[in-house]
Amino acid sequence: MRFEGLDLNLLVALDAILEEGSVVRASQRLHLSQPAMSAAIGRLRQYFNDDIFTMSRRKLVPTPLARSLERPTRDILLRVRANLISAPGFEPANSQRRFRIVVSDYASIVLMHPVMKRVYREAPGISLELLPFNDRVDDQLERGEVDFIIMPDVNAVDDHPRQHLFADEFCCIAWTGSRKIGRSISLGRYLQLGHVTAQFGPIRRPSFEEKALARSGYKRRIEVIAPNFTTMVASVIGTDRVATVHKRLAVIFARSFPLKLLHAPVRIPAFREMLQWPASFHADPALVWMRETISDVASEIDRTPAARMRFG
DNA sequence: CCACGAAGTTGGCCATCCAC
DNA sequence: GTGGATGGCCAACTTCGTGG
Numbered sequence: 001m002r003f004e005g006l007d008l009n010l011l012v013a014l015d016a017i018l019e020e021g022s023v024v025r026a027s028q029r030l031h032l033s034q035p036a037m038s039a040a041i042g043r044l045r046q047y048f049n050d051d052i053f054t055m056s057r058r059k060l061v062p063t064p065l066a067r068s069l070e071r072p073t074r075d076i077l078l079r080v081r082a083n084l085i086s087a088p089g090f091e092p093a094n095s096q097r098r099f100r101i102v103v104s105d106y107a108s109i110v111l112m113h114p115v116m117k118r119v120y121r122e123a124p125g126i127s128l129e130l131l132p133f134n135d136r137v138d139d140q141l142e143r144g145e146v147d148f149i150i151m152p153d154v155n156a157v158d159d160h161p162r163q164h165l166f167a168d169e170f171c172c173i174a175w176t177g178s179r180k181i182g183r184s185i186s187l188g189r190y191l192q193l194g195h196v197t198a199q200f201g202p203i204r205r206p207s208f209e210e211k212a213l214a215r216s217g218y219k220r221r222i223e224v225i226a227p228n229f230t231t232m233v234a235s236v237i238g239t240d241r242v243a244t245v246h247k248r249l250a251v252i253f254a255r256s257f258p259l260k261l262l263h264a265p266v267r268i269p270a271f272r273e274m275l276q277w278p279a280s281f282h283a284d285p286a287l288v289w290m291r292e293t294i295s296d297v298a299s300e301i302d303r304t305p306a307a308r309m310r311f312g
Numbered sequence: 313c314c315a316c317g318a319a320g321t322t323g324g325c326c327a328t329c330c331a332c
Numbered sequence: 333g334t335g336g337a338t339g340g341c342c343a344a345c346t347t348c349g350t351g352g
Contacts, residue, residue, distance in 0.1 A: 023337095033325055035326080038337055041337095
């Protein structure tokens with residue numbers, strides 16, 4: 001069967017080869033043999049009257065025409081998935097859908113925990129896969145590999161819809177047993193103490209607070225670099241170290257751990273958490289439902305501004 | 313008009329070749 | 333040795349001619 005003379009299955013093959021950069025890997029991905037995939041390239045060559053791929057130093061190189069087809073092909077396939085495969089008859093209460101969400105451990109605790117409780121009540125068949133940040137989130141959005149990314153709005157990926165979730169600000173935390181740190185902390189003492197910070201992902205991306213402090217020009221001594229915010233908070237317990245963390249996270253942790261919360265003696269800009277999703281999935285009813293659920297929980301959180309949250 | 317069978321087409325796999 | 337291309341073969345499907 002053809003659409004205007006084109007076998008649409010060839011678009012699936014083209015997308016797989018462009019993404020994998022290899023006929024063998026593309027064939028494995030589509031559960032075809034390598035010759036079948038090679039034949040698909042042959043049919044693409046015939047239809048487009050172009051080499052589509054050439055070999056250079058044992059690497060498969062897409063021709064300019066193939067490159068120009070990459071974006072529209074992926075867009076078409078993502079739209080088919082969003083509008084034809086996922087869409088029909090989405091009912092939260094009966095759906096077995098899995099959502100893949102890239103989110104920090106901070107937003108997992110502050111936002112996703114109440115979201116998960118609500119999903120558990122309203123859509124018990126739905127599962128959530130929370131994924132850590134990596135260096136190719138923009139690529140993952142582009143390819144539709146993830147359904148949502150939750151991150152600071154300053155890191156937003158262009159060309160994909162976004163939505164504000166909630167704002168937060170920063171405070172300091174210290175162990176309640178610390179004798180060097182009292183009920184407040186001066187700038188001088190803050191800069192004298194050992195600090196705990198966090199860096200993320202394979203390239204050790206600094207946290208929002210780390211970048212803000214670096215911009216302010218203050219020199220502080222980092223004694224612990226944690227892989228995430230949760231470890232960062234736990235790392236001050238039993239020490240005289242101080243950590244500068246999101247206030248909403250600090251308030252939650254202080255309910256369970258021996259932590260005192262202090263006003264940060266340096267000014268760190270307020271922080272806005274944001275939701276992004278692939279533009280191709282914009283109309284997918286399942287994503288619309290999850291977007292509304294997350295947004296609804298976030299607006300409840302945002303109803304209590306971080307500045308009005310009481311310490312202790 | 314419908315059922316049936318032969319021939320053609322398509323796209324899969326396996327084996328193999330070729331280039332690097 | 334690895335990765336892509338090709339030839340031969342096979343199964344499924346389509347097309348077309350023929351007979352009832």
